Amino acid sequence: MMQSESLTASALARLGPIIPVVVLHRADDAATLARALLRGGVRTMEITLRTPAALPALRAVAAEVPEMVVGAGTVLTADQVDEAVAAGARFLVSPGATVGLARAAVDSGLPFLPGAGTVSEMMTLAELGLTTIKFFPAAASGGRAYLASVAQPLPHLTFCPTGGITATTAPDWLALPNVACVGGSWLTSATAVRTRDGEAVTALAREAVALQPTPGAPAG
């Protein structure tokens, strides 16, 4: 499999305006879904380690659809970092981060988007050299107003807000100067995955890559 050695978290966040967050119950669906996303122009895909199918799904996409930059989400432990790397993940995402997890992820050499919801968590991650951060759960943790306020004291940090974001609200998030991309599960809804509706996924992907920041969106 092609590994992109030089991919950084910052470059990853700029591969497209959205990183789809995917929950899979059948590993067999993974490659089909990856191709459906690619057809719509989405080049990244985060498979969450929340189901037994997740690691085989990662392996399948890494082996069968090398054009897709596939990563592991919901990475909670150092052991899961190792498992994701072994399965062929090209990036790692977590909902929050302990220092132990962050160190293991950094040591893996893969781009890592650690989750943070407070200023102190963001500062801890920055101290570890992690400056591209997933703001999670974005809508529930204070929304755009919170992240806009963070830009003043923490101008060196860039965010990928995730959690409660939709195609309708994404353009407002993308308008924030400290937002590089957003994450969301709406492209690969449970129904679309269960019914293997590749056309629906491609249509949502196409819509997502065309998302533009809302011009002049107010900060809060």
Ligand SMILES: O=C(O)C(=O)C[C@H](O)[C@H](O)COP(=O)(O)O
């Ligand atoms: O599993 C993880 O690593 C998470 O941090 C959670 C996911 O990013 C959110 O569940 C996606 O949020 P929705 O788009 O609102 O469904």
